[in-house]
Amino acid sequence: xxxxxxxxxxxxxxxxxxxxxxxxxxxxxxxxxxxxxxxxxxxxxxxxxxxxxxxxxxxxxxxxxxxxxxxxxxxxxxxxxxxxxxxxxxxxxxxxxxxxxxxxxxxxxxxxxxxxxxxxxxxxxxxxxxxxxxxxxxxxxxxxxxxxxxxxxxx
Numbered sequence: 001x002x003x004x005x006x007x008x009x010x011x012x013x014x015x016x017x018x019x020x021x022x023x024x025x026x027x028x029x030x031x032x033x034x035x036x037x038x039x040x041x042x043x044x045x046x047x048x049x050x051x052x053x054x055x056x057x058x059x060x061x062x063x064x065x066x067x068x069x070x071x072x073x074x075x076x077x078x079x080x081x082x083x084x085x086x087x088x089x090x091x092x093x094x095x096x097x098x099x100x101x102x103x104x105x106x107x108x109x110x111x112x113x114x115x116x117x118x119x120x121x122x123x124x125x126x127x128x129x130x131x132x133x134x135x136x137x138x139x140x141x142x143x144x145x146x147x148x149x150x151x152x153x154x155x
Contacts, residue, residue: 026080028052031090032059035102039110042103046153050110056080057109059102061087068132071101073108081109100140104128107152116155127151 028036036059040050052059062084064072070089074082083105090098107113107129116127117134125136128148132138140148 024056024080026053026056026058028059029061031061032083032085032102035099036106038099039103039106042149043153046150048111048153050106055110057106058082060084061090063087071105073105075109083109096140096142096145100128100138103149103152111152111155113152113155127155129155 036050036052036057040052043050058080060082064070064084064086066072069086070093071083071085074084076082083102085098085101085105089101093101113129115131115134116129117131117136118126119134119136120126123135123137124139124144125134128140129152130136130138
């Protein structure tokens with residue numbers, strides 16, 4: 001009887017300690033969900049698995065104080081990485097512009113990509129990872145999307 005009582009006590013103590021562990025909540029703004037999911041789908045075409053919860057990448061719509069910045073990535077080894085999209089940009093942007101900036105920032109936060117400002121012979125940016133401060137011209141469109149995504153995920 002004493003062994004059974006001891007075993008039950010151990011079980012209860014173990015249960016209480018395991019129940020007290022808080023699961024980390026990774027925040028994702030509702031308006032960004034579809035774009036993070038779209039990124040995951042496109043990444044999967046290149047055998048890259050992305051899950052913002054498992055990969056600890058948060059997403060926020062925020063008022064970015066830096067001028068002419070539509071998004072940014074904050075990387076952190078302790079806390080989740082964070083993608084911030086400027087709320088004023090978001091309100092004015094169309095679907096393709098929103099996709100571009102979210103994918104660009106996930107390129108930094110998830111794919112560990114830096115900026116690449118190389119231009120092709122026509123002056124168009126070779127990568128969606130361009131800084132916007134270089135000499136190349138952003139030409140992300142429905143007709144160039146496939147090539148830009150291939151470059152993003154296979155670099």
